[in-house]
Amino acid sequence: MIKGVLFDKDGTLVEFNSLWVNSTYTMIHSIVSKYMKKDIEETSQKIATAVGLTGNQVKEDSILAGKTSEDLAHVIANMLGADKNAIHEQVNQFYYQSVVENSDEIQAICDLPSLFKKLKKNGLKVGIVTADNADVTEYTIQKLGIERYVDFMGTADLYDKKPGAEAMEVFCKKFNLQSDEIIHIGDTSVDMEFSKHGLFGIGVLSGVSSEETLKQYTPYVIDSVAELIDTNGRFRIPGFPQLQQ
Secondary structure (H helix, E strand, O other): OOOEEEEOOEOOOEOOOOOHHHHHHHHHHHHHHHHOOOOHHHHHHHHHHHHOEEOOEEOOOOHHHHOOHHHHHHHHHHHHOOOHHHHHHHHHHHHHHHHHHOHHHOOEOOOHHHHHHHHHHOOOEEEEEOOOOHHHHHHHHHHHOOHHHOOEEEOOOOOOOOOOOHHHHHHHHHHOOOHHHEEEEEOOHHHHHHHOOOOEEEEEOOOOOOHHHHOOOOOOEEOOHHHOEOOOOOEOOOOOOOOOO
8 A cells, every 4th residue: 555655846746947947047157157258158058958958948867857956066067177066056056046036936736735635634644855955845845835744855965866765765764664655756767766666656747758758667657746636536546545535
């Protein structure tokens, strides 16, 4: 029986492109401008392409799609010949400031408080495991109005980044659960790899990955978390406990 659900954040609970694309372009340009006196635009575009940005789209399986701010900073530092720790600190500061200043662009995929309330009503432990840091994640879940329903937050600055198993292991230990009682819902191949540490994964098409990609990892692919529960109030995915209305 499924007793716990772990969600990815960006692209799964939150519209990815609504915030991260523009802020990443701005962040890259800002950092490049500090380290270079010429060829700023050209270098900025090269870095953007390297991390997975193509126009207003994010390439699936790219650094921006599923990796951490540390991975992003590593690419920027290498291309600028700069100190990786200094760049990492700038990236983290920029993203947190950007989230706060542009909080209206944090757009939920669906009515998340209602969804999470139903999950909690049925006795499920609910967590979020994301490549973001804790400060950004905490601010986001407060903005989404779901903080009261989130039992666990696994971020890249607290635990090994996905697809490493540490966040899953800590979640299970904290609530005395077995890994085969946990599912993970996400939008990337990294999420689906992480899901292998639990019972199975559910892929959502609301993020950056295609159905073809996600179905290489799981038979359970839905448009978004809005489809997790059907119009009759039943979970669409096998293995969930009987839903209480």
